[in-house]
Amino acid sequence: ARRCASPAGDKMAGADGDDSLYPIAVLIDELRNEDVQLRLNSIKKLSTIALALGVERTRTELLPFLTDTIYDEDEVLLALAEQLGNFTMLVGGPEYVHCLLPPLESLATVEETVVRDKAVESLRKISHEHSPVDLEVHFEPLVKRLASGDWFTSRTSACGLFSVCYPRVSSTVKAEIRQHFRNLCSDDTPMVRRAAASKLGEFAKVLELEYVKSDIISLFTALASDEQDSVRLLAVEACVSIATLLPQEDLETLVMPTLRQAAEDKSWRVRYMVADKFSELQKAVGPEITKNDLVPAFQNLLKDCEAEVRAAAANKVKEFCENLPEDSRETIIMTHILPCVKCPEVRLNIISNLDCVNEVIGIRQLSQSLLPAIVELAEDAKWRVRLAIIEYMPLLAGQLGVEFFDEKLNSLCMAWLVDHVYAIREAATCNLTKLVEKFGAEWAQNTIVPKVLGMANDPNYLHRMTTLFCINALSEACGQEITTKHMLPVVLKMSNDQVANVRFNVAKSLQKIGPVLDSNCLQAEVKPVLEKLAADQDIDVKYFAQEAVSVLALA
Amino acid sequence: MADIISTVEFNYSGELLATGDKGGRVVIFQREQESKNRPLSRGEYNVYSTFQSHEPEFDYLKSLEIEEKINKIRWLPQQNAAHFLLSTNDKTIKLWKISERDKRAEGYNLKDEDGRLRDPFRISTLRVPVLMPMDLMVEASPRRIFANAHTYHINSISVNSDHETYLSADDLRINLWHLEITDRSFNIVDIKPANMEELTEVITAAECHPHQCNVFVYSSSKGTIRLCDMRAAALCDRHSKFFEEPEDPSSRSFFSEIISSISDVKFSHSGRYMMTRDYLSVKVWDLNMENRPVETYQVHEYLRSKLCSLYENDCIFDKFECCWNGSDSAIMTGSYNNFFRMFDRNTRRDITLEASRENSKPRATLKPRKVCTGGKRKKDEISVDSLDFNKKILHTAWHPKENVIAVAATNNLYIFQDKMN
Numbered sequence: 001a002r003r004c005a006s007p008a009g010d011k012m013a014g015a016d017g018d019d020s021l022y023p024i025a026v027l028i029d030e031l032r033n034e035d036v037q038l039r040l041n042s043i044k045k046l047s048t049i050a051l052a053l054g055v056e057r058t059r060t061e062l063l064p065f066l067t068d069t070i071y072d073e074d075e076v077l078l079a080l081a082e083q084l085g086n087f088t089m090l091v092g093g094p095e096y097v098h099c100l101l102p103p104l105e106s107l108a109t110v111e112e113t114v115v116r117d118k119a120v121e122s123l124r125k126i127s128h129e130h131s132p133v134d135l136e137v138h139f140e141p142l143v144k145r146l147a148s149g150d151w152f153t154s155r156t157s158a159c160g161l162f163s164v165c166y167p168r169v170s171s172t173v174k175a176e177i178r179q180h181f182r183n184l185c186s187d188d189t190p191m192v193r194r195a196a197a198s199k200l201g202e203f204a205k206v207l208e209l210e211y212v213k214s215d216i217i218s219l220f221t222a223l224a225s226d227e228q229d230s231v232r233l234l235a236v237e238a239c240v241s242i243a244t245l246l247p248q249e250d251l252e253t254l255v256m257p258t259l260r261q262a263a264e265d266k267s268w269r270v271r272y273m274v275a276d277k278f279s280e281l282q283k284a285v286g287p288e289i290t291k292n293d294l295v296p297a298f299q300n301l302l303k304d305c306e307a308e309v310r311a312a313a314a315n316k317v318k319e320f321c322e323n324l325p326e327d328s329r330e331t332i333i334m335t336h337i338l339p340c341v342k343c344p345e346v347r348l349n350i351i352s353n354l355d356c357v358n359e360v361i362g363i364r365q366l367s368q369s370l371l372p373a374i375v376e377l378a379e380d381a382k383w384r385v386r387l388a389i390i391e392y393m394p395l396l397a398g399q400l401g402v403e404f405f406d407e408k409l410n411s412l413c414m415a416w417l418v419d420h421v422y423a424i425r426e427a428a429t430c431n432l433t434k435l436v437e438k439f440g441a442e443w444a445q446n447t448i449v450p451k452v453l454g455m456a457n458d459p460n461y462l463h464r465m466t467t468l469f470c471i472n473a474l475s476e477a478c479g480q481e482i483t484t485k486h487m488l489p490v491v492l493k494m495s496n497d498q499v500a501n502v503r504f505n506v507a508k509s510l511q512k513i514g515p516v517l518d519s520n521c522l523q524a525e526v527k528p529v530l531e532k533l534a535a536d537q538d539i540d541v542k543y544f545a546q547e548a549v550s551v552l553a554l555a
Numbered sequence: 556m557a558d559i560i561s562t563v564e565f566n567y568s569g570e571l572l573a574t575g576d577k578g579g580r581v582v583i584f585q586r587e588q589e590s591k592n593r594p595l596s597r598g599e600y601n602v603y604s605t606f607q608s609h610e611p612e613f614d615y616l617k618s619l620e621i622e623e624k625i626n627k628i629r630w631l632p633q634q635n636a637a638h639f640l641l642s643t644n645d646k647t648i649k650l651w652k653i654s655e656r657d658k659r660a661e662g663y664n665l666k667d668e669d670g671r672l673r674d675p676f677r678i679s680t681l682r683v684p685v686l687m688p689m690d691l692m693v694e695a696s697p698r699r700i701f702a703n704a705h706t707y708h709i710n711s712i713s714v715n716s717d718h719e720t721y722l723s724a725d726d727l728r729i730n731l732w733h734l735e736i737t738d739r740s741f742n743i744v745d746i747k748p749a750n751m752e753e754l755t756e757v758i759t760a761a762e763c764h765p766h767q768c769n770v771f772v773y774s775s776s777k778g779t780i781r782l783c784d785m786r787a788a789a790l791c792d793r794h795s796k797f798f799e800e801p802e803d804p805s806s807r808s809f810f811s812e813i814i815s816s817i818s819d820v821k822f823s824h825s826g827r828y829m830m831t832r833d834y835l836s837v838k839v840w841d842l843n844m845e846n847r848p849v850e851t852y853q854v855h856e857y858l859r860s861k862l863c864s865l866y867e868n869d870c871i872f873d874k875f876e877c878c879w880n881g882s883d884s885a886i887m888t889g890s891y892n893n894f895f896r897m898f899d900r901n902t903r904r905d906i907t908l909e910a911s912r913e914n915s916k917p918r919a920t921l922k923p924r925k926v927c928t929g930g931k932r933k934k935d936e937i938s939v940d941s942l943d944f945n946k947k948i949l950h951t952a953w954h955p956k957e958n959v960i961a962v963a964a965t966n967n968l969y970i971f972q973d974k975m976n
């Protein structure tokens with residue numbers, strides 16, 4: 001049974017406690033509660049506990065306790081690792097910051113990657129608060145201990161700490177650090193070599209250029225030829241960082257051989273990484289090397305035997321083309337890139353960037369290389385692919401010109417109008433509208449309007465309806481004359497259609513094109529038909545006819 | 556109450572030995588450190604940890620029970636003070652962490668030493684807990700659960716030499732997992748035919764190469780082994796190498812295909828050879844030669860004339876495992892009547908030993924056994940017809956470095972060591 005607090009009683013007993021320590025006491029005890037949520041809560045309020053304890057007790061009691069209790073759930077350890085990164089003031093400021101190293105060192109050996117990474121992040125943070133002396137006396141020995149530790153996990157964590165302590169230590173210590181890093185790059189365990197490879201770029205950035213050339217390059221080459229695929233593919237990432245650090249003239253001898261090797265690696269995963277990082281590589285090596293080396297490499301990746309690699313390369317086509325030097329861009333795209341691309345989606349990607357190509361390449365050449373691609377896409381079995389090319393059609397039409405369009409693309413646009421997928425028919429209708437806007441009403445009258453109106457006699461009611469939808473879309477762009485002379489008669493005739501859907505869409509069409517017609521026409525021709533439809537047997541036809549009458553104010 | 560042992564596996568150092576049983580339990584034994592005080596107990600194995608790995612489950616969709624029996628255990632290479640192993644039943648693979656705790660926190664703020672709650676107003680100072688030593692406690696906790704990736708029964712798991720991936724195989728498919736990712740796996744082999752009526756062959760075992768991270772093999776019920784290269788393509792439906800011994804037409808029988816089914820495949824430690832176990836023999840293959848094995852060892856050839864009755868009592872479908880010793884100079888596999896067989900590859904000598912309590916006393920040397928195949932039975936020999944086919948040794952393991960072996964005889968585990976000089 002819990003004893004109740006009795007203020008009177010306490011005063012009588014002369015108690016000198018007050019309950020302001022109670023909440024902190026609760027927090028401390030809950031560090032060990034069975035409920036993980038309570039433990040997590042306490043850890044998140046660790047700074048409160050530390051403040052209450054004061055800097056000395058935090059250093060001498062709290063931190064040792066935390067160092068040894070790393071039996072816990074990941075979320076708790078993760079929260080702890082994060083808290084400690086902000087604990088400098090709570091242990092008494094920068095001169096005591098090294099007291100935070102033991103618990104973080106413990107956390108850096110945990111097998112959960114996310115906890116280890118957070119511990120390393122916090123160690124990196126507090127390394128900046130260490131004075132150069134403290135770095136050499138406390139921090140660097142920690143890094144050395146981790147780097148030569150028995151456990152793989154300590155050695156992997158060490159990899160993330162070299163770059164933060166290197167800049168501010170003496171040159172003897174620098175040499176030691178470089179040696180440790182070298183050792184980890186050739187560690188027995190793939191896990192450690194992977195960690196070293198992933199930190200290679202970051203470490204290279206803080207090294208003096210002479211050491212980049214002497215040490216880093218040989219480590220990079222070795223990792224790029226590692227027997228484990230998982231190590232080699234990380235070296236590809238390092239390649240980008242290293243290339244940006246070296247002067248242009250050194251790239252060809254120091255980096256390019258390794259990169260070429262990676263692009264032809266036997267493992268598709270390594271080639272995939274090259275493809276995935278291609279844009280970054282392009283920026284790092286510069287335009288000259290891109291032209292001579294990367295373009296052929298990219299061609300090969302686009303034609304790779306493994307589909308995953310081709311897909312990764314295809315994803316980078318747009319960016320790669322955009323970042324090519326202007327003077328050679330079009331030539332490279334047309335002669336090297338486009339022919340390698342078989343997949344419709346990718347070709348589409350390239351075509352969408354055509355506005356830069358138009359001026360330089362002649363229509364003939366364009367049509368030879370692009371038309372097959374466009375036709376293929378237009379007839380692709382997947383409707384979303386067909387949809388995508390329709391959406392490009394107005395842009396293409398504009399770039400290729402009206403003659404080319406009429407000759408080669410017109411029939412495609414008309415075929416889409418009778419596609420079996422509704423979304424395509426709808427997009428095709430919208431496409432026609434844009435084409436009319438581009439090429440003008442006269443062109444429309446001569447080329448597309450006859451074909452659209454011809455569909456009004458199609459045995460399939462869906463196609464007959466498409467005629468109406470087209471008319472809806474085109475009437476404004478085509479203007480009053482064409483609408484009245486050519487389109488209206490067809491609409492009116494369809495009011496006798498057998499299918500109710502067609503008839504009520506006639507009503508809707510009349511409502512839509514009404515504003516384009518003159519009032520005589522409306523009264524003389526439209527109104528009688530709408531009145532007839534308002535008396536139709538079908539209730540939808542009646543409804544839409546009545547609506548059209550009221551909207552057009554024909555009553 | 557011991558259950559039937561279904562898998563036995565030493566860890567990389569040989570310090571720990573794990574067994575899984577039909578009841579879904581895992582028992583881990585640890586080798587005692589040698590000490591001067593007890594010279595005769597050179598590294599005995601004592602129970603280190605016991606935990607329930609899998610529970611029986613019910614698949615509501617198919618109205619089937621999923622057994623909790625542990626099919627395979629594989630250890631991960633040690634990465635810190637704790638130990639990790641993968642254990643699997645028919646459908647779900649679990650990653651377990653086994654760690655030691657030898658310290659306990661003491662000192663509460665809100666409670667007295669005897670557990671009575673303190674008055675909040677009486678708390679005048681804060682106490683930070685202090686860690687005091689306690690008796691060693693070994694805890695097992697599940698760290699990852701890899702589920703829902705197998706339609707058929709999982710028969711193998713194998714950790715890749717990259718230490719970040721592993722593969723799992725069922726009758727028709729092989730999946731590749733990343734140890735840190737449980738919601739996704741990649742299917743790398745799929746031999747399911749479009750029409751299930753055309754099914755003639757299933758996957759019986761699979762293993763990753765010990766050093767080459769891109770190579771793995773899988774064996775089939777038709778006695779073939781396929782070696783695949785994960786570098787070549789994302790899907791490994793096409794093999795790089797195909798190992799099959801041409802059939803000897805003179806020994807063809809109704810049972811030929813059944814007894815050719817490979818029950819286990821193991822790479823040698825060197826990575827140059829692999830060993831396969833079929834019903835009557837163990838074969839060693841050189842990875843560079845696909846058309847026949849380089850060595851064949853008869854395990855219990857005397858059973859060839861008994862195949863009919865072995866088919867009737869289903870014993871012909873027993874799946875025996877096999878293992879290499881640390882230096883690849885010897886191989887071991889089990890048989891019936893609690894017999895197990897060891898073959899020395901260099902001397903070509905073989906020996907049959909028995910794992911049973913009646914026939915051996917602790918610390919006594921095992922006596923070699925012999926099966927009499929016909930004619931006059933010598934004393935100490937046992938005749939084929941007296942063999943107890945219920946006493947099967949399906950699971951055996953050899954210490955990675957020393958001559959210590961673990962043999963599972965139904966629900967008993969036997970550990971034998973080399974004679975001391």
